[in-house]
Amino acid sequence: MRKHSVIIFSVLAALSYTTWAETLKVGYFDLPPHTFPQHSTQPSAAIAYFDKVAQAMGVEVEYVNYPLSRLVFLLDHQRLDAALFLAKTDARIEMFAYPASPYFTTESVFVVPNTSDLKSADDISQKKDLDIVVWEGGFHSTTLATSSNKLIPLSGNNIPARGITLTVNGRFDAFYSPDRYAVEYEANISGRAGNIRTITIPQDAIDIYTVFSKNSAKYYLKRYERALKKIETEITYEHFLINFTKNLPQQSAADSSEKTTTSSVAQ
Structure with a gap:
């Protein structure tokens, strides 16, 4: 009987491992x-x-x-x-x-208020005193990594929605997102597309x-x-x-x- 119990236990263990695996x-x-x-x-x-x-x-x-x-x-x-x-x-x-x-494959973007004088990625790169909000632990493109501006990490969830809102409200000069699709989607459905300018960084294609x-x-x-x-x-x-x-x-x-x-x- 004990031998049968061991066999049954072994079979069940093997099945459990297979299911987990x-x-x-x-x-x-x-x-x-x-x-x-x-x-x-x-x-x-x-x-x-x-x-x-x-x-x-x-x-x-x-x-x-x-x-x-x-x-x-x-x-x-x-x-x-x-x-x-x-x-x-x-x-x-x-x-x-x-x-x-x-x-x-996507493209990274900067989001700025539509009233900003920042028109291109070069405009942002040439500055040294901008406050740019970024994902905490997120990807930094070459353009962002070589910037002399202050990068402020945003933690938690809903980063695209919160990053756009904070930028539009004047808390930061720009919001950086590694994915333009997420920014475009959030801007459109939140009704903020008319309040922002999206600056694509085409040389920073991201896989x-x-x-x-x-x-x-x-x-x-x-x-x-x-x-x-x-x-x-x-x-x-x-x-x-x-x-x-x-x-x-x-x-x-x-x-x-x-x-x-x-x-x-x-x-």
């Missing part, structure tokens, strides 16, 4: 329309697209929402299998496993990846790369995103979720 724990941060806050009723384009990739991989997905800096920390400490939407930096290359190819922890990459990275290639033959993420956003309700990310904690600007 085939469920990816994927972290994401708020970046509408790619990803909406966790309690939002809005569907998220990047999650919907990754669902297609995950199906091709033959895995289930558990999505978890964190502020960007917390997400990076958890992925580095092997507490997540992957981060859904990350740019590449020298530091992150050492920390994580990147696929051979990105699934999306976006689904990034794996070093441990999880051993099991999933190659499967992910094969699955992504398959889905991209059907539709690229950029085309998927354009079609997807046409069907989204016109509601600001700041209003589309339950009450969230507002973090203060890091000093």
Whole structure:
């Protein structure tokens, strides 16, 4: 009887391990329309697209929402299998496993009030006394990294919505976002498109990846790369995103979720 119990326990343990191994724990941060806050009723384009990739991989997905800096920390400490939407930096290359190819390429932008005398990225780069709000722990383009202006990190969630609002209200001279799509979407649905000027930085094209922890990459990275290639033959993420956003309700990310904690600007 004891022998049978040991066998049954071993089988159950093996089944539990298999179930765990085939469920990816994927972290994401708020970046509408790619990803909406966790309690939002809005569907998220990047999650919907990754669902297609995950199906091709033959895995289930558990999505978890964190502020960007917390997400990076958890992925580095092997507490997540992957981060859904990350740019590449020298530091992150050492920390994580990147696929051979990105699934999306975007452009970084500066957002300034429409009354600002700043007209181009060169105007901003040549200044030395601007207060520019940026993502805490976020990607910094070459243009931003070489700037002599003061960079003020903004922590927490809903960064595009809050960054635009703070800039329009005169708290900062500019807001930097690594993704122009998120800025354009938020400006349009919040009704602030007429209050801002978006300055694109075309020389700072940014590749976006689904990034794996070093441990999880051993099991999933190659499967992910094969699955992504398959889905991209059907539709690229950029085309998927354009079609997807046409069907989204016109509601600001700041209003589309339950009450969230507002973090203060890091000093």
